Amino acid sequence: MSTPTLEKKSDGPARSEDATPYITVTFRLRRFNPEELEEAYWEDFTIEIDPKERVLDALHKIKWEEDGTLTFRRSCAHGICGSDAMRINGRNRLACKTLIKDINPEKPITVEAIKGLTVLKDLVVDMEPFFQAYRDVMPFLVTNGNEPTRERFQSAEDRERFDDTTKCILCAACTSSCPVFWNDGQYFGPAAIVNAHRFIFDSRDEAGEQRLEILNDRDGVWRCRTTFNCTDACPRGIEVTKAIQEVKRALITRRF
Template identity: 75%
Template sequence: MTATIEQTGPATSVGEVPTFEVTLRVRRFLPEGPRGDESYWDDHVLTMHGTDRVLDALHKIKWEQDGSLTFRRSCAHGICGSDAMRINGRNRLACKTLLKDLDIRKPITVEPIKGLPVIKDLVVDMEPFFASYREIMPFLVTSGNQPSAERIQSPEQRAVYDDTTKCILCAACTSSCPVFWTDGQYFGPAAIVNAHRFIFDSRDEAATQRLEILNDKEGVWRCRTTFNCTEACPRGIEITKAIAEVKRAMITRAF
């Protein structure tokens, strides 16, 4: 005897992606607009697909509803780090955040990351962030001329700093840090992570210099270990652990 399955809803074609309606509430800031320096919220109702991400929704607004909406994006695959923004109050990459993973029954809020000057809408001035990054010397420093052979590392030596090589400089960690919000001089988690990457590289010879830089009053000791940075990192880097390892290196190494 064969059981019969009763169709209770409309037929769905094989491979069809379901759609849903969602409201995107975007924080707008137009420096030369009629509101002057005042920012405001702008709501957009969109019909989206289950495979769409927040970046797709922003594209839909810009391409179909309001071409003046301004935001950064590049690769759209979570590698370049260009589209870091606050989504429902948390720092995320818009290209990695699926709409269906959020509560679409309520408006989804999108605003610029905190702690950096807003240029327009979701675009912030990244220069203070990159100034700290440059200051920690994010490059291999060695003495002598060009090597005559490859600088060999063991798997164990590489493993020491492997996690911090994953940073994509999206600023999600730094702009999630309460210390950075209140003290614009603090180096911030991203700069310390990139210093860690070279401090613990067995081939590098400038660890002492980097530790001296981060021993400044606005350096690594300003970290309050709130774990905001670790939670915000789209690459899963254990940032708070890396900062603790830099602190330990300062105490145990003579410099």
């Protein structure tokens, strides 16, 4: 007697062996090489890529397979180091956090260097003015008296006061989105003010007044025009404009 066999029902139509997640995307990159041309120019690269990949992956593909001279910064590739900030479709973003599918891949995707800082080559800018402003606001804990024999205690409430501004990764996305900074690179910029805020409102720090005087300069906090570009550009979700307003209020009231 033969053993009956059961036919397995199909869960749906058979998938085509030719199915692929890849699509054709054109990337329009702003190129600049001072050793070859004095002016920047746009160059298109059309590649096949999974739309769930990131813009950084596309830049890698272009550099490794199309044009090895393409120059850009990146390090951790996970939104922590902040080194790959650039203008993507006219907005400051981190290339490692921007998915291709989220920025309309049916049209050419434009990628260019962030604004307000001197372009050295392609997507790489001179970050020294940005970091100098950061250093100028004394981004470190300052205390007086003898070194303590145990840790400096701080309540959860005091820590919460400046929690938001501890998230800054110094990517310069906020500062290079600021119209005031575009027009005058002497302005400290949002990132420097955010990092000053982080220590001004730290209950353990004793240099708040000194930092406020630094930011009271003509190129300091009063140059902010509250356009909210910086808050919109921050990849970490920091309420940058709010932090700047709190520093302004501290300058007026001397309470922090």
